[in-house]
Amino acid sequence: MKIVKKNFLLTSSIIFVVVTVVLASLYFAMPLYYQQVKSSEARREFDQVARQIKGKSRQEIGELLTDYSKKSNQIWFTLLAKDNTILYPSVESGAEDSLQLTIVPTIANSDYESKTLTETIAAADGQELTLNGEYSLQPVSDASRILLNLYPFVLLLSLSLGGIAAYLYSRASSQRIKAISRSTRQMISLAPDVVCPVKGRDEIAELADDINRLYANLLTSMEALRQENEKVAESEREKAEFLRMTSHELKTPITSMMGMVDGMIYGVGEFKDRDRYLQKCREILEEQSDLVQSILAISKLEMQTEKEQEVFSLKQLLEENLGSYRILADVRHYHFQVELAEARVKGNRTYLLKAIKNLLDNAFHYTVAGGQIVLRLESGQLIIENEAERVLDQTQIQQIFQPFYRPDYSRNRKDGGTGLGLFIVQQILDKHGLSYLFEAVDLKAMRFTIFLPSMES
Template identity: 30%
Template sequence: MKKRKLFPKTFLYTFSLMMVIVAVSHLLIYILLPTVYNYRQRNELESDIERLCEDIEDMEDSGRLSLVTQFAGKWNADIVVKYDGYTYEMNLLNAGGSEPADIHGNMENVDVIAEKTDGRIKISLSQNPKGKTDFFYGERIFSGEKGYVKTTVSRQQIEDAVSTVIMILPVTAFVCTIVSIVFALLYSHMITKPIKQISDVTKQMQELSSGAYCEVHTHDEIETLADNVNRMYDSLIKTIHDLEQEIHKVEEMEVQKTNLLRSASHELKTPVTAVNAMLENMILDVGKYKDHSVYLPKCKMLMEQLSVMIKEILDASKAERTDMEDDEEIDLSELVEQIAEPYRMIAKSKGICIKTDISKQFMITYPVSMIKKVISNLLSNTVSYTSKGGTIRIYLDGEKLIFENDCVPIPSEYLKHIFEPFYRPDDSRDRNTGGNGLGLYIVDTILKTLQISYSFTAMENDSGMRFMIEL
């Protein structure tokens, strides 16, 4: 089934509702107007007759005729008043050439359509025997039966007014129809315009278009809907962005793991092959390998190096995980002094001086074990590669923790690979100096996992290297 668009649907519903209201209101006018108008006229006639009788009773003989004349003139009526032996008569209704009935008689030849009496005044709606306009007949007996008032009032004015209103009903119905069409068009446009805007923008959002935004200012539930759509889209874009970053991060981690495993397999293969060859030759008593007392300690030394390397490989694999430990508040000055203490003895034996300048308390919030590993690996790296008699400086510059050591600066072509696993830039930086190429890789992995920025550059005067951590 074909879907009808919102604008014509809203227009049809609105126009139909307004036409129902117009039709019902005109029908009520057509039905109720004659009845209501007739009721009001009858009540007013009754009040005037009652007031006339009261005034006649209070008035002297000379003034009663003027009261009768005023009543007849107001109602354009025939009236006969008989009171205290005097008769007052005025025939304005007959002057029009229409004599509905003999008001001096008892109206026996007149058909009464409706009659109302309260015991004193009787008002009858009577049919004109001559077939013309119906009339009101009123009769009132004075107190003490001193006389009576009889009057006949034509309903011609009522019927003229009703006929006029009924005659203009088609015109008003047509005008109301035109107004209903215009109003329905304006209302439908006002209602559907913001909804169409939301529909168009959500199509752009469906395609994840950048800058898609529902700008609706109706100050009602439609504006609330637009705001909710905008917030939902912003949340969706943010979630997609976070997922893309997470996917990119996972891809980088997978690449690092692959590189680590590839490099680890190569690095582990060398000592394992060497130990296996020496043990096999010793078992076969081949040549110099008959001297077990020389080569067994070498095998032990290689196995110890292998054990250290395996431990650091495991540390490197754990460095990517932040779910192992919760964040804690750490006093950095105290932690650096604590970690630096054992390295001072190693440095002293090599003629290297370690200077720390973190006297003031500096609090950070990170996993303690991971921060310890970073500081320990950086200290180990600086002690291993600082020139004999050189100096290692550790200090704070604002919110930056800086490690500087006196050494031959690493060339820029080597520096971009320095954080790769098992990478050693030159012959002077091999495992015989105590390093296996995993220290800076672990530092890089931990800092990236904790989203901490850092830099590793040569010092300005080429006197050494500087590692700067922005906490």
Template identity: 40%
Template sequence: MRNLKLFTKIFLYTFLVMLFVTVMAHVFLYVLAPQMTVSTNRFVEGAIIESDVNTGILIKSAIGKALPVSLLCCAIISAGCSLLFSRAMTRPIKQIAVTTEKMEKLDKAAACVVHTKDEIGELAARVNKLYASLLSTIENLEEEKQNVREAERLKIDFLRAASHELKTPVTALNAILENMILGIGKYKDRDRCLLECKEITGQLSFMIKEILDTSRLDFTQEKQDAETFDLSERLPAICEPYQLIAKAKGLDFSFSIQGKCPVHTSKKSLEKILSNLLSNAVAYTKPGCKITVILNARQIKIENECTPIPPDKLAHVFEPFYRPDFARDRKDGGNGLGLYIVDTLSKALGMPYQFEATKNPPGMCFTLYLP
């Protein structure tokens, strides 16, 4: 019996139980019925005469003749009822088994369809709920896997760019030192060359610090640090240091806050995005020109009057260590990491942006769409 399928087991159990009840009913009837007596009244010559007639032999004989046919009919009826009962019990279970086989293959359309409200219906509902939770977990894991893969790719690209960027000053420093050792031409003036070497090592130190700080940013973790705050209250404090720098450079720096601006995101990351944008705006704006910051409930816009970036260069400004041709000097063009950090953090926070040139007045405009 252990190796039989559920339908066969239910059929056999039900049929045997019904057959046992039928046989016992016939046995009781065959044994007890002959012991019954029937009382009869007869009229004889106008008088009523009571007599007891023992009908046991007649009943036993009748039951004996009908017993085979009765047992056969009851057996057939029992088999039919057992078959119907077995089907009714095993059909929803078979449906659940077929559906779970599809679920095993991760068929997203698979679902147990059982309309009963008994334990089997509850089981089907729990299987559906468990499968939905499993699919959701798999999707989350796939998304997390994709995010980790993307983060690893970004790190590899960043390290490649960093190694290439560090190679230039190291090569220059090595060339100066070799020429100093050989005493070639102007490199005989060691005091001047040492000052140049010190300047290069200072640049290297600054670049290494910037690279390390950037590499410590966990771009995949930014969304988990989200909190709700009013950006309109934080913006003046973010702009204040850049206002002072702009004033010292003779720039016209102004910002406009158009009402409350509640956002739900990482405060630290959003402030870093804005700081990098404002730093770039101050660095690339010519003396006497304007920088304007406009904040409303949907977006923040940073405009500065400068030499517009050509469209063919604009596609590369978010690459690490990239500087346009007119800003190749690190003293003027920075380290090339600011917009890379802006781009990566914005994508991590799910905040789209637009960076485009303006015609009147000529300059650049960065628009960040807030969540």
């Protein structure tokens, strides 16, 4: 059942019940209430007259009762002697009194309800007299009959007006619900500009506001999920590309080594010199072992960089691990300049050290003979700079972080390493949320700068 029809029937039923109960209450309660009020008024008037005539002579009593009869006819008084002789009204009192005598019996014999009040009073001569007062409740019956005749019209009018009001109210109250329903149906399309109209401050307005907040949160969550899915898809593409390149890097040396082994087995040509080519096979295996170790290190990065993070002194960490580089600098006659200021960072100690060592390894590997290598830790920056054998151009710098990339001048594995060093550096720094810059300086040096966030001690 639609809400308009339901509200109309419910409101109309409530109006019908309320009007019926009110009319029934009036029909039964009003006569009782009217009778009580009428009796209370008659009692007060009777008591007032009784107080006025107490201690008066018979003549004065008759005059007072006559004056009251002229002013009001709500109560009809009768004064009796001790032997029940009627003292007032008396036949000798005149026409007006005679009229009183005729009224009392008329009331007594009528069909209307009447009640009598009685009180014994003492006259001036000490004689006890009985004062009777009789009053009629005839208007109560008339009022009840009138109400009963009017009830059908009052009920019909109330139901008609109430029905119209209920219909208009039902229509008006359902408009906002219909508007919310239309908006929620539009939300199925997940359009970003759909909102439920919020009017008023009642529960329906609160419902519309709650739906708007829920829809906004849903859109935000979906957008975050979409971005996350894109990141996952991009990560999967990068992994697939990395596996493809890894397979290619492993395939060539393995094929080469198998060719040498076959040549040695069958004693073909120069491969008869087994000692020489066994040494070459070992060198190839060592290179592949380094490559496999690098690949394993990359696979562990994603799982472990977010674990075991701590705040530590980067200066202290570097000082503890620069001994071998100082010795290597002396052996190769490099000028190794170290300037370390105190700096505290948050991250995985092991992997940050690995990234810095990879950068130092590259610097020592590609520095000109007798050249200078600088390691400087200052406020907010870690800088590694070396006088390079060859300065990379901008295109090469953009590609240098790709896995297995080697510049044209270092295609040889002996010179170019595994091709994963800077890729590992990039992965570690990205996992830690650290920005960095790799650039050429004065056409003779390469500089790698890591920007460190400020960290309180």
